[in-house]
Amino acid sequence: MARFTLPTRExxxxxxxxxxxxxxxxIDLPNPVPPCWDLKGRARRxxxxxTLREFSGALGDIGTLVPILISLTLxxxxxxxxxxxxxxxxNIMTGFxxxxxxxxxxxxxxxxxxxxxxxxxxxxxxxxLGVSAIVFFLGVTRLLWLVxxxxxxxxxxxxxxxxxxxxxxxxVELVKKNAVFWGDGILWxxxxxxxxASFVLVLLVYERRRVPVxxxxxxxxxxxxxxxxxxxxxFGDVHAGAHFVHASVPTAREFRTGFLSAGLGQLPLTLLNSxxxxxxxxxxxxxxxxxxxxxxxxxxxxxxLVGCFLGSMPFCHGSGGLAGQYFFGARTELSLYFLGVIKxxxxxxxxxxxxxxxxxxxxxxLGVMLFMASIELGLVARNFSLHPHCESRRxxxxxxxxxxxxxxxxxxxxxxxxLLGMVTALIFWLHRHLNANAAYPDALLPTRATGSTDYAASxxxxxSGSRPESGSDDFAPGRAAVVxxxxxxxxxxxxxxxxxxxxxxxM
Numbered sequence: 001m002a003r004f005t006l007p008t009r010e011x012x013x014x015x016x017x018x019x020x021x022x023x024x025x026x027i028d029l030p031n032p033v034p035p036c037w038d039l040k041g042r043a044r045r046x047x048x049x050x051t052l053r054e055f056s057g058a059l060g061d062i063g064t065l066v067p068i069l070i071s072l073t074l075x076x077x078x079x080x081x082x083x084x085x086x087x088x089x090x091n092i093m094t095g096f097x098x099x100x101x102x103x104x105x106x107x108x109x110x111x112x113x114x115x116x117x118x119x120x121x122x123x124x125x126x127x128x129l130g131v132s133a134i135v136f137f138l139g140v141t142r143l144l145w146l147v148x149x150x151x152x153x154x155x156x157x158x159x160x161x162x163x164x165x166x167x168x169x170x171x172v173e174l175v176k177k178n179a180v181f182w183g184d185g186i187l188w189x190x191x192x193x194x195x196x197a198s199f200v201l202v203l204l205v206y207e208r209r210r211v212p213v214x215x216x217x218x219x220x221x222x223x224x225x226x227x228x229x230x231x232x233x234x235f236g237d238v239h240a241g242a243h244f245v246h247a248s249v250p251t252a253r254e255f256r257t258g259f260l261s262a263g264l265g266q267l268p269l270t271l272l273n274s275x276x277x278x279x280x281x282x283x284x285x286x287x288x289x290x291x292x293x294x295x296x297x298x299x300x301x302x303x304x305l306v307g308c309f310l311g312s313m314p315f316c317h318g319s320g321g322l323a324g325q326y327f328f329g330a331r332t333e334l335s336l337y338f339l340g341v342i343k344x345x346x347x348x349x350x351x352x353x354x355x356x357x358x359x360x361x362x363x364x365x366l367g368v369m370l371f372m373a374s375i376e377l378g379l380v381a382r383n384f385s386l387h388p389h390c391e392s393r394r395x396x397x398x399x400x401x402x403x404x405x406x407x408x409x410x411x412x413x414x415x416x417x418x419l420l421g422m423v424t425a426l427i428f429w430l431h432r433h434l435n436a437n438a439a440y441p442d443a444l445l446p447t448r449a450t451g452s453t454d455y456a457a458s459x460x461x462x463x464s465g466s467r468p469e470s471g472s473d474d475f476a477p478g479r480a481a482v483v484x485x486x487x488x489x490x491x492x493x494x495x496x497x498x499x500x501x502x503x504x505x506x507m
Contacts (some may be wrong), residue, residue, distance in 0.1 A: 031288050033099035042099060046334045056212030056328025058339035061103045061321040063171060070358050072313050077114050077124045079311035080355060082245040084347025086307040090315055091340030092297055095333030100286055102278075103321030107131065107314040110268050113262035121311060122250035126258030126391045128314025131252070131266050132304035135275070139297025144275065151276065153291035154397040155421040157384040159277045160319055160402025160418050164378030165409045167320050167370060174367030189224035195364035202372050214328035214369060216228025221365040232419070236357075243351030243432075248311040268415030270316050274300060277319040284380050285326050323372025323380070369466070379406075396428045 020043040034041030065087075072078040090104045113119075113506045119127070178190045198217050205211040229235055250258065275296050282291045296317060303315045325335060347355055384401045387393035403424045407415025 002108070012046060028375075030086060031257065031290065032286055033289050034070045036096055036099065038359065042333070045410045046332050049332045049334060050359040051329075052212040052215065053329030054331060054335050055338050056215035057101060057325045057328045058335035059107055059214045059218045060324035060328035060330060060369070060373050062218065062328070062372065063174070063324070063366040063368075064105050064108070064167070064205060064321065066358065066361060066366055067363070068108065068504075069313070070355060070399065072111060072479050073352070073355055074125070075115060075118060075358075076162045077119045077121055077354070079121070079245065079248070081243045081347045081351040082248075082307065082311035083313045084236045084354075085245055086303070086310070086312040087315060088340040088345075089320075090299075090303045090307070090345030091336045091343065094309040094317070095336030095340070097295065098291060098298060098442065099333050100281075100282060100289065100291075101322060101325040101330035101333070102282070102291075102317055103325055103341035104315050104336075105318045105321040107265040107266050107316050107487065108207065110314050113137075113265065117423060119258060120254060121248045122254030123258035123261075124256035124313065125248050125308040125311075126250040128258075128261040128304045128308040129264065130255065130259035130330070131270055131314070132301045134267060135270055135297050136301025138271070139275075139294045142294060142349055144271065144293055144329055148245055151422070152425045153386060154400035155404050155418065155425055156280045156385050158401040158421050159272055159408065159414065159418060160281065161378055161381040162405035162408030162414075163273055163363070164374045164381070165405065166412070167374035167377070171367045171369075171371030171374060174363045174370065176367075177363045189228055189360070190362035190364050192364070194362060195368055198365055198368045202368065212329060213296055217365050217369060221362050222363050223359050225360040238350060239353045241351075245310045245312075247309060247429055249309060264414070266314075268413070270300065272414045272418050273320070274316040274318050278317050278322060281322055281377070281380055284383070285322070320374060320377050323377035324370070327373050327376035328369075348494070396432075400425045411418040413443075486504065 034045060036042070069080065069083055073080040073083070087104055093100045094104060095245040099102075107128060109123070110131070114124050114127070127159065175192070175195045178187055179192055180186045181192050202213055205213050229238075268420070275293050277291050279291050279296060282289060300316050304312075329335075330472060385394045387397070400421055404417050404421030406417075407420040408414055411417065
């Protein structure tokens with residue numbers, strides 16, 4: 001009969017204090033990003049990355065920003081001057097705080113519903129304010145901190161893969177706006193010829209990371225937009241001068257309508273993609289870097305609790321934006337400073353009149369940039385399992401990843417994808433532990449050091465016919481870590497790496 005021993009208070013505290021997103025191979029890695037108060041270290045790092053590709057990476061997320069910004073401004077739901085000014089200000093702020101290209105992008109779910117329901121400026125502000133207030137509260141009270149303790153790695157990777165597919169679809173939709181090769185309706189500046197050429201160009205320089213391909217495509221798009229503006233004699237509508245932001249305080253009815261109609265749907269997307277998946281992606285792209293989810297929720301709250309009252313569209317961070325900027329060359333906060341200054345200057349100098357030029361920017365270029373940036377986000381899902389050498393565990397982890405991604409894409413809802421992925425992971429976890437308990441009742445006894453169990457040890461021992469030893473279960477709900485098949489990974493065919501043993505000893 002199975003015997004279980006409840007863990008002590010010290011064992012529970014030790015388990016909760018362990019960071020489940022840290023792999024054994026990352027234990028000894030130094031943080032590559034100096035803290036914000038180390039100005040000399042930050043300056044030295046930016047000097048090392050002062051290249052055209054770094055500035056090109058700043059443009060890696062415009063495929064998401066420009067279409068939403070134009071649509072909301074034309075509808076009257078947001079102010080272009082405020083959105084550009086505060087968007088640039090938040091770029092500079094997040095660059096200084098995090099030291100990595102932590103993107104600032106629109107809240108896409110709110111924007112989609114606002115465009116569908118023709119939101120007023122007050123309703124859009126109410127949706128952004130409601131979501132940001134809840135996210136800020138969860139971060140300040142550290143309730144969201146529990147996510148890193150109880151969300152398995154395959155679920156996080158599934159969220160990233162599902163977001164990749166969604167953004168790829170949006171990129172294709174942008175290209176399809178003018179999807180013709182010839183005919184009477186073809187635009188010389190925006191068609192499938194240019195989409196195909198830019199796609200081939202990005203692929204040709206894919207492994208040549210020093211080529212600033214995003215800047216090349218963007219500058220060509222700006223040239224086409226200026227040419228079309230001149231051809232239609234619209235430069236007279238562009239007014240340079242001093243443009244200022246204006247207050248936009250929602251009424252109680254507008255706040256209620258905006259939050260209930262759009263805010264509730266945006267909340268799981270912000271929590272999961274803009275916080276959880278973003279933190280996991282940042283750790284994988286910058287080994288040794290450990291972003292705080294409390295800081296991420298704090299910056300999201302500040303951005304909108306200030307900007308939405310002054311006419312800006314709601315902003316957040318996002319794993320897709322970080323992947324896009326990283327793909328096109330951004331490695332430091334220098335890219336965010338560059339992008340932030342450009343936004344502020346354009347917003348203050350040209351203001352709303354900039355729409356005359358922006359609406360001629362080729363959607364084919366935006367779609368290709370968004371599509372390729374999304375592929376970079378999907379690539380991080382390849383390290384989805386903590387057990388790369390155990391086929392049965394990899395199969396289960398892959399099922400969890402597919403369920404999460406498929407549900408996210410199928411329902412177009414991050415919350416449902418997350419929920420189905422967690423249920424699948426929990427069922428597999430129970431199945432493994434029940435089977436291990438039937439074969440080796442003592443194998444699931446909590447250890448004196450941690451109070452956790454070791455199914456992996458029982459699995460290895462079952463192959464050799466020996467009795468298992470207690471240790472740790474790497475796939476208890478919450479065993480989320482960014483791992484690969486490097487020296488820190490465990491193998492059933494060889495002795496474990498000492499650093500891996502040290503990392504798992506606290507579990």
